[in-house]
Amino acid sequence: MRGNRSRDTAPELALRRLLHGQGLRYRVDAVVEDGLACRADLVFRAARVAVFVDGCFWHRCPLHATVPTANASYWKSKFDRIVARDRRNDVALADAGWTVVRIWEHDPVEIAGDRVCAALAEARRHAARPEPMSARRAPE
Numbered sequence: 001m002r003g004n005r006s007r008d009t010a011p012e013l014a015l016r017r018l019l020h021g022q023g024l025r026y027r028v029d030a031v032v033e034d035g036l037a038c039r040a041d042l043v044f045r046a047a048r049v050a051v052f053v054d055g056c057f058w059h060r061c062p063l064h065a066t067v068p069t070a071n072a073s074y075w076k077s078k079f080d081r082i083v084a085r086d087r088r089n090d091v092a093l094a095d096a097g098w099t100v101v102r103i104w105e106h107d108p109v110e111i112a113g114d115r116v117c118a119a120l121a122e123a124r125r126h127a128a129r130p131e132p133m134s135a136r137r138a139p140e
Helices: 010-021 072-095 109-128
Strands: 027-031 039-044 049-054 099-104
Touching (some): 010 109, 039 109, 049 072
16 A cells, blocks of 8 residues: 555646646645545645545546456445545535535646636635625624
């Protein structure tokens, strides 16, 4: 298991290089929300966008996932737990006001970068909107 990197994978480094070249700044391998045991590969705190670069093997990519033949029941159970954890984290982060972007390791870096930039632009547009009158508190 020592060979399985949790950060600084080649797809993650390529995405970071691209985004940094566009002038974007982010936190790497950071805790997104206190009380939630999950670390995102890239975190844009001000925009509240968390980016996960998921490996095809561990996170069960529908195109490239393989199943080990030895001890298959153990691996199926493990993969099911990982995918369930990912979905729970997605829901918890969304409930806390975060935008979650999940990128597969095989996605072309330009497309992945466009998805991150689009999520950032949408988050900034959403933050810039004034809140509706019904949501404002009456002056005291």
